[in-house]
Amino acid sequence: MDLDLLPMIISRFHMKQIEVISFDAEGTIVTPDFSEAIWREAIPALYAETRGLDLAQAKRRVYEEYEAVGNQRLEWYDIEYWFSYLDLGSSRRVIQSCLDKIAYYPEVIDVLSSLAAKHRLIVASGTPLELLDFLLAGIKPYFARVFSSVSHFGQLKSPDFYLKLCAEMGVKPSRVIHVGDSWQFDCLNAREAGIHALYLDRSRRDHEECLSDLSQLKHILSLSV
Numbered sequence: 001m002d003l004d005l006l007p008m009i010i011s012r013f014h015m016k017q018i019e020v021i022s023f024d025a026e027g028t029i030v031t032p033d034f035s036e037a038i039w040r041e042a043i044p045a046l047y048a049e050t051r052g053l054d055l056a057q058a059k060r061r062v063y064e065e066y067e068a069v070g071n072q073r074l075e076w077y078d079i080e081y082w083f084s085y086l087d088l089g090s091s092r093r094v095i096q097s098c099l100d101k102i103a104y105y106p107e108v109i110d111v112l113s114s115l116a117a118k119h120r121l122i123v124a125s126g127t128p129l130e131l132l133d134f135l136l137a138g139i140k141p142y143f144a145r146v147f148s149s150v151s152h153f154g155q156l157k158s159p160d161f162y163l164k165l166c167a168e169m170g171v172k173p174s175r176v177i178h179v180g181d182s183w184q185f186d187c188l189n190a191r192e193a194g195i196h197a198l199y200l201d202r203s204r205r206d207h208e209e210c211l212s213d214l215s216q217l218k219h220i221l222s223l224s225v
């Protein structure tokens with residue numbers, strides 16, 4: 001983010017009225033390493049083993065199945081759906097084998113610990129709880145609540161999901177900031193619900209008004225006090 005844009009972003013919020021700061025999980029606080037290990041490696045490897053295919057063949061087939069569903073459908077996110085659909089038995093062993101890949105972005109602990117002093121922090125994720133609980137295990141105490149759109153409300157991160165989340169928290173959307181790395185699910189849909197959404201682009205492709213890491217969120221909030 002261009003620091004010259006900060007005053008513009010800040011002027012749009014009444015920062016002192018911000019009560020809740022909401023974070024997407026994957027790509028925002030948790031790196032993609034765990035998900036990639038499960039979806040791109042461990043599931044195809046198990047599929048190869050059970051079907052007697054080589055790994056490259058298995059990857060091709062499994063990836064095609066993923067693409068045929070796509071990330072606009074609930075099944076995309078549902079590990080139990082995939083284990084059942086691909087006839088792979090229990091997901092437990094595969095999940096366990098990937099737990100050592102869970103990692104947080106470098107600035108996350110510092111940002112959460114300083115923001116938690118003044119705000120209620122929550123997670124608003126599209127990842128089902130079967131995986132989300134593991135992903136957040138190391139940082140759970142920072143959050144007042146963890147919401148999985150799929151597990152709690154049976155939907156993707158739609159405007160309706162954000163409204164329900166605000167109702168559960170007893171807060172007006174205008175008093176919530178949400179930050180995430182999906183333009184559609186974290187920005188457009190949250191904004192439609194009336195939430196202040198900040199787009200995180202860690203690839204630093206130089207969008208206008210986007211954060212390139214979460215420490216900038218801390219900066220924005222500290223300037224407003």
Ligand SMILES: [Mg+2]
Nearest residue numbers: 024026027181
């Ligand atoms: Mg994300």
